[in-house]
Amino acid sequence: MIRYDALDALPVRGALPGLEDALAAHGTAVLVAPPGTGKTTLVPLALAGLLGHGPARRVLVAEPRRIAARAAARRMAWLLGEKVGGSIGFTVRGERVVGRHARVEVVTTGVLLQRLQRDQELAGVDVVVLDECHERHLDADTAAAFLWDVRQALRPELRLLAASATTDAEGWARLLGGAPVVEARGTGHPVEVVWAPPPRPVRPPHGMRVDPALLAHVGAVVRRALAERPGDVLCFLPGVGEIARVAAGLGDLGAVDVLQVHGRAPAAVQDAVLSPAERRRVVLATSVAESSLTVPGVRVVVDSGLAREPRVDHARGLSALATVRASQAAGRQRAGRAGREAPGWVYRCWAEAEDARLPRFPAPEIQVADLTAFALQAACWGDPDASGLALLDPPPGGAMAAARSVLTAVGAVDAAGRATARGTTLARLGLHPRLGRALLDTPGDAAEAVALLSEEVPRAYGDDLAAALRAVRRGGGGSETGRGRREGGAGRAGGQEGAGHTGGHGSAGRSGDAYAARWRAEVRRLRAVAEGSPGARPHDSTDRSTHDSTDGSATARPTTAPASDRAPALTPTLTPDRTAALVAAFAFPERVGRMVGGSYLMVSGTRAELAEGSALRGAEWIAVAVADRPIGRGHARVQLAAAVDEDVARLAAGALLREGDEVGWSGGDVVARRVERLGAVELAVRPLADPDPALVRDALLDGLRQEGFGLLRWTPDAVVLRQRLAFLRACVGDPWPDVADEALHARVDEWLEPELGRARRRADLARLDAGQALARLLPWASGQAGRLDELAPERIAVPSGSRIRIDYANPERPVLAVKLQEMFGLQESPAVAGVPLLVHLLSPAGRPAAVTADLASFWRGGYKDVRAELRGRYPKHPWPEDPATAEPTRHTKARQAR
Incomplete structure (x- = not known):
């Protein structure tokens, strides 16, 4: 039974006629609707004709996050008085609930991309709604570009709707061929802003680090909000680690439940957050709760003002998540959560004066993220450089070049950048191309290790990949050694411990169990994919999107990966630990590293360091699966790696194996060696007795360049x-x-x-x-x-008959240093090549007495002062009153008289 009372209360209802007219006339539209107006739930129902009027259509709704996709489907089904699986269905990674007669299906943008690659026409789909466009996730931008291509070339009748609460509406309108912009006026409840800056200055975020003083202040503001306002409190924090720290400080709230929600939280916790509760609650969340979700009972939002964005260091092949100030658009989205059901309040943990200085919108992911998967999608679409795609922002050239380097190395694209058959296979695996390469090329059962690396790993598992696999096989609960716990970083952000209730502590065991369940499901899927099972259905049940990782848990991926694309063969017994090591090495061959001088030198040339107490210490070789380079540090920081041996290193990074003569300038001399190296790592070295003369010459020239x-x-x-x-x-x-x-x-x-x-x-x-x-x-x-x-004589004759050396040290004005008495009678300064010399007139003792480039002027003026000062000191030398007519001499008066 349709709940018309709830539908009629949604403010977006008034915009439906204009939206239908816009789509009927243009086939495309942009919907701008404030949070809480019903754009995510009511609009798809109306477009599908499920509200008793309008033609029946099949509507596909794309959400950037899995939690939002599930929640939107359940909300729409509730509005229709149904259960999910009837008229409404959803598909996210590892979970598909879609009935045979579904009219609305909610998917993640990653799933939508997979479908488009498999079926460009999207047969049977009448309308596609791209929700939350303002977030500018890479998959969403890519899907929009592909859909525009489909509409232009294959299906002009396909209707496209870009929907968002806060966005560059005009930009999206231009992108969709001049689409009309339809605005829904929000008649939601007012939200009062309370400015709550820290009482004392706090350090700005640096890399992944957030000042503990700010987190303590956020916790204090939550307590203040509970005391001052009614209803539940929703608190936004940048990552899982910060959620856990604030939750720990709220452990004594007693009658108040503290819930932690993020993209990797168990489905049961996510469902609990989205369901009404009898007890009062504090919900600590990452940006997953910014949009497309209504948390029942929330009247207050506490906003830390921080967010996480990816940053890629293409030069070193490392990426990191950086903590940044949240944009004004994100602030509006977060505040809107407080006014969904009744008037609310938002406590902003910064000063009002700072608000105008915040960026208007978040940085588009295409400008800052690893583009390897995007480049493969574009190549499979037939546009390798993405130059023909309708994108709001073009991909940076350097990032695309780095991505193509990776794809070429794994055999996904050819020399012209076109997708190979292998590339098409990789694109359909629902994995990052690196992990896809590891799944295909690793002998034995690689699915377990690949599944582990495809999602954020609980930090309690430690930094040893093999030990983490053993832990997850046991169902979670932490690493075997308890050592090497990560405190955040690219792809880590404090781990998964924040996933439960009980005063916000959410045990590592429960988190590990939830992770282990998802891991087992992914292992089953990957095994089916690897074996070519018809039941794998990668296009329907996979999602390579990392947008649920806005809590700081996107796997860090480097940008260059020279490696063979041939499936290798190993003679040693393939134990599970060795298979895990092979997966890490095949996925990240340029991150195979050898212990050199206290740290690991990776074949890429970057150095990496293990954390104190790491279980991997003592290993000569490691393959680094996850690493970051914190801002201000030169070395990478290992987050997850596997111990390997030299045979594995040679196999995985075989394309970088070289042996040859190396003659260079080192330590101030020519060094000639026969070197076998794996990228930057030297494997074997011996002196070279008879080096190639050409190489020696180059080394000498290099020495001259270095030392002059x-x-x-x-x-x-x-x-x-x-x-x-x-x-x-x-x-x-x-x-x-x-x-x-x-x-x-x-x-x-x-x-x-x-x-x-x-x-x-x-x-x-x-x-x-x-x-x-x-x-x-x-x-x-x-x-x-x-x-x-x-033109440039070494010496020049002066009036005394002496030949004086010219000093050419200053090429613009050579110097003639000569005793003053030897220049008597000379009216014009001497010149060479037409350039007057700068004359340094010396005393009889050879000390400078005067400097002039105009002798005639000096004789008339300056000479009198020099004569008055020096003739008493040197009485034996001539000091005539008129030097211009005096006889020049290099002798004393007595010798001159003789």
């Missing part, structure tokens, strides 16, 4: 020659050569090659005459070389 041409023998004449040439280059230009270091490196073949060809080590360079080599650069061919002494 000071490695050569520079006689005083050679130094002066380089200075003279630099002067002529500066004041005359061509054909005089540029003798700066960069220019000399560029022309090394012309001037240094004969000598360099005879050198073998640093000591040989020190015997090379730089001046003799440099002379080869003089313009001999043009005949100008003979003018060197004319």
